[in-house]
Amino acid sequence: MNVLNFKTIFTVLKKELRDHLRDRRTALMIFVSSIAVGPLVLIGMSYFISSIEEKAEKKEVFVLNIMHAPQLANFFARQDFTIKEPKPDFRALIGQGKHDAVLVVPDDFSEKFVTGRADVELVYDDTRQDASAQSIGIIRRLMTGFNREVSTQRLLAHGVSTSLLRAVEVQDTNLGTPAQRAAMLLFIIPWLALIVGITGCMAVAIDMTAGERERGSLEPLLMNPIARPSLILGKWLAVACYGMGIVLLLLAGFAATLTFFPLPKIASVVSLSPAQYFGFAVMLLPFAPAIGALQMLIATFGRSFKEAQTYVSYLYTVVSFIPVIAMFTQLKDATWQLFVPMLGQMMVLTRILRGEHLEAMHFLIPLSVCVAMTAVAIAALTHLMAKEKIIFGRS
Amino acid sequence: MIEVRDLKKSFGSVVAVDGVSFVAKGGAITGLLGPNGAGKTTTIRMIGTLVGIDSGSVVVNGLNVATEADAVRRTSGLLTDARGLYTRMTARENIRYYADLRGIDAAKSDATIARYVSLLDMQDILDRRTEGFSQGEKMKVAIVRTLVHEPSHVILDEPTNGLDVMTTRALRELVKRLKDEGRTVMFSSHIMQEVAALCDEIIIISRGRVTAQGSTDELLAMSGKTSLEDAFVCLAEMENAPARVSLLPKEVA
Numbered sequence: 145m146n147v148l149n150f151k152t153i154f155t156v157l158k159k160e161l162r163d164h165l166r167d168r169r170t171a172l173m174i175f176v177s178s179i180a181v182g183p184l185v186l187i188g189m190s191y192f193i194s195s196i197e198e199k200a201e202k203k204e205v206f207v208l209n210i211m212h213a214p215q216l217a218n219f220f221a222r223q224d225f226t227i228k229e230p231k232p233d234f235r236a237l238i239g240q241g242k243h244d245a246v247l248v249v250p251d252d253f254s255e256k257f258v259t260g261r262a263d264v265e266l267v268y269d270d271t272r273q274d275a276s277a278q279s280i281g282i283i284r285r286l287m288t289g290f291n292r293e294v295s296t297q298r299l300l301a302h303g304v305s306t307s308l309l310r311a312v313e314v315q316d317t318n319l320g321t322p323a324q325r326a327a328m329l330l331f332i333i334p335w336l337a338l339i340v341g342i343t344g345c346m347a348v349a350i351d352m353t354a355g356e357r358e359r360g361s362l363e364p365l366l367m368n369p370i371a372r373p374s375l376i377l378g379k380w381l382a383v384a385c386y387g388m389g390i391v392l393l394l395l396a397g398f399a400a401t402l403t404f405f406p407l408p409k410i411a412s413v414v415s416l417s418p419a420q421y422f423g424f425a426v427m428l429l430p431f432a433p434a435i436g437a438l439q440m441l442i443a444t445f446g447r448s449f450k451e452a453q454t455y456v457s458y459l460y461t462v463v464s465f466i467p468v469i470a471m472f473t474q475l476k477d478a479t480w481q482l483f484v485p486m487l488g489q490m491m492v493l494t495r496i497l498r499g500e501h502l503e504a505m506h507f508l509i510p511l512s513v514c515v516a517m518t519a520v521a522i523a524a525l526t527h528l529m530a531k532e533k534i535i536f537g538r539s
Numbered sequence: 540m541i542e543v544r545d546l547k548k549s550f551g552s553v554v555a556v557d558g559v560s561f562v563a564k565g566g567a568i569t570g571l572l573g574p575n576g577a578g579k580t581t582t583i584r585m586i587g588t589l590v591g592i593d594s595g596s597v598v599v600n601g602l603n604v605a606t607e608a609d610a611v612r613r614t615s616g617l618l619t620d621a622r623g624l625y626t627r628m629t630a631r632e633n634i635r636y637y638a639d640l641r642g643i644d645a646a647k648s649d650a651t652i653a654r655y656v657s658l659l660d661m662q663d664i665l666d667r668r669t670e671g672f673s674q675g676e677k678m679k680v681a682i683v684r685t686l687v688h689e690p691s692h693v694i695l696d697e698p699t700n701g702l703d704v705m706t707t708r709a710l711r712e713l714v715k716r717l718k719d720e721g722r723t724v725m726f727s728s729h730i731m732q733e734v735a736a737l738c739d740e741i742i743i744i745s746r747g748r749v750t751a752q753g754s755t756d757e758l759l760a761m762s763g764k765t766s767l768e769d770a771f772v773c774l775a776e777m778e779n780a781p782a783r784v785s786l787l788p789k790e791v792a
Contacts, residue, residue, distance in 0.1 A: 151642065152640060155636070155639040155640055156640075159625075159628075159636050159639075162628070162632075163625055163627050163628055164627075166627040166628070167627055356623070359623035359624070359625075359626075360620070360621035360622060360623030361621070361623030361624065361625065362621070362623075363589060363619055363621035363623075364617075364618070364619070364621060364622065364623070364637075364681070364684065364685070365640075366589065367587060367588070367589065367612060367617050368612065368637060368640045368641055369609045369610075369612040369613045369641065370640050532550075532589075532590055532591070535589065536584075536589075536590075536621075
């Protein structure tokens with residue numbers, strides 16, 4: 145008997161695709177979410193970026209009891225800043241992330257200011273990334289400017305040259321904001337594209353392996369005179385179809401959003417050419433089926449869908465955290481990363497987004513790793529499916 | 540014909556089958572009777588090529604199970620307690636999937652399905668998705684799936700477990716019919732009455748060994764009891780098979 149019988153492979157593939165497409169709830173969830181991820185992320189990002197810029201452009205500071213500090217009021221006004229009265233319950237609101245940082249002036253500010261011992265309180269919550277994060281920086285910058293001005297005046301009054309105060313004159317040229325904004329997008333887009341591919345084929349991979357065991361359909365299935373490699377290949381091809389279909393839908397979602405929605409903030413950071421889309425597809429399409437094969441292998445150890453789900457979620461956690469760890473440790477691009485699944489993909493996808501130069505190895509190495517991963521997983525799965533413990537061990 | 544010789548199988552330190560020998564003749568129904576955990580299912584799985592054999596041999600239709608597993612799978616139909624169906628597919632699709640895997644063309648499998656569907660009276664459920672099927676309905680689909688390639692050897696492991704009277708009766712009729720068509724039928728159960736009503740030859744297995752073999756009357760005579768149940772209990776608890784040489788291979792006799 146042929147180990148690879150195309151008729152068997154095709155029969156299994158056809159059955160699995162039909163069977164799983166009929167699982168309307170799962171199929172709908174997978175396909176809708178993969179189409180929706182692109183637009184949602186891009187629109188969300190766009191909103192986030194504009195809100196940051198809006199705040200920076202607004203030039204507002206919240207100060208409580210500004211009447212006790214005319215010196216500050218004067219300085220803020222000269223910097224073109226509007227002073228706003230905070231809401232009465234601002235302390236609670238800041239804690240909830242619903243209020244900008246507030247500068248609180250004590251009643252005795254003016255008296256102490258004369259003696260040079262005045263203080264102010266800055267109220268904020270640095271665990272919040274939203275409302276107050278931007279405003280803290282603004283208030284700190286303003287206060288630094290105020291201190292510098294006052295101290296300079298006081299030293300001048302004592303006849304000290306102000307040039308002594310500064311060893312080096314620093315001139316601000318802020319490149320950070322647009323670059324950081326881009327970096328965030330450059331991380332999230334490839335990361336999501338990879339994650340969606342992984343989650344997409346998870347349910348199908350589990351149902352085809354642990355699901356067969358749980359249902360008690362594996363034993364009669366293996367009674368048919370078919371070669372196990374053909375059976376496994378047919379199943380894997382179905383998982384691969386799912387995974388690749390999801391990746392294509394996801395890319396279509398990104399493309400449709402970038403083409404049809406006016407998102408100027410995003411467009412200034414990300415705009416993909418057909419060649420870049422092609423690069424994305426080349427990186428993502430082999431990855432989903434390779435992870436799918438791995439998920440099938442791991443899920444086979446599960447006697448039930450639920451048990452398998454637990455095992456596969458370990459894999460999912462590890463794989464999805466690899467790039468996050470890389471980001472936080474500020475890992476610099478290196479060739480060895482191309483050999484690590486997920487890390488290699490992230491690196492190449494980010495470079496595609498940045499429009500950086502790529503060589504053949506950037507595509508060939510991750511592709512070869514995916515092929516090797518798939519081959520090993522399928523071989524192991526074929527071996528596993530012959531084990532009596534797997535065929536008969538039911539929950 | 541199925542010839543089992545000195546079959547042994549252990550799982551770790553547990554000896555499941557410990558030297559079982561018997562012959563199941565063609566055109567007859569052979570019953571495998573034994574208490575739970577006696578080794579019936581393991582024996583049947585070895586005959587059905589699903590479990591590897593530690594020692595001894597099984598020959599089905601002249602084919603050695605150990606070396607010609609695929610040929611055995613082609614000519615035999617095995618139904619164990621794993622009767623899982625794909626719930627999002629209809630009964631017909633479930634059966635066809637197996638026919639397709641066996642390379643049977645659609646016209647031929649349709650004819651076979653039609654025949655069994657009328658025999659088992661399952662026209663109403665044939666094109667329904669199997670989700671929510673009753674035990675009996677599931678069983679009927681599973682049995683047609685097992686028979687879709689018209690195997691010459693049919694092995695059924697406790698097929699009436701959990702079935703109602705109607706389905707059990709339909710199943711018995713089917714088994715008799717398979718015998719009348721000249722096929723070799725093996726049928727395992729832990730219910731003496733059922734085996735007695737159906738089988739030409741009964742093999743009693745206990746603790747991995749054959750403890751008695753013969754027709755219903757012979758078994759009653761052997762045990763010296765008048766009721767089937769008493770005979771079964773008595774024979775199942777015997778240490779060694781009493782001599783009844785006609786069907787037994789020499790080693791056992």
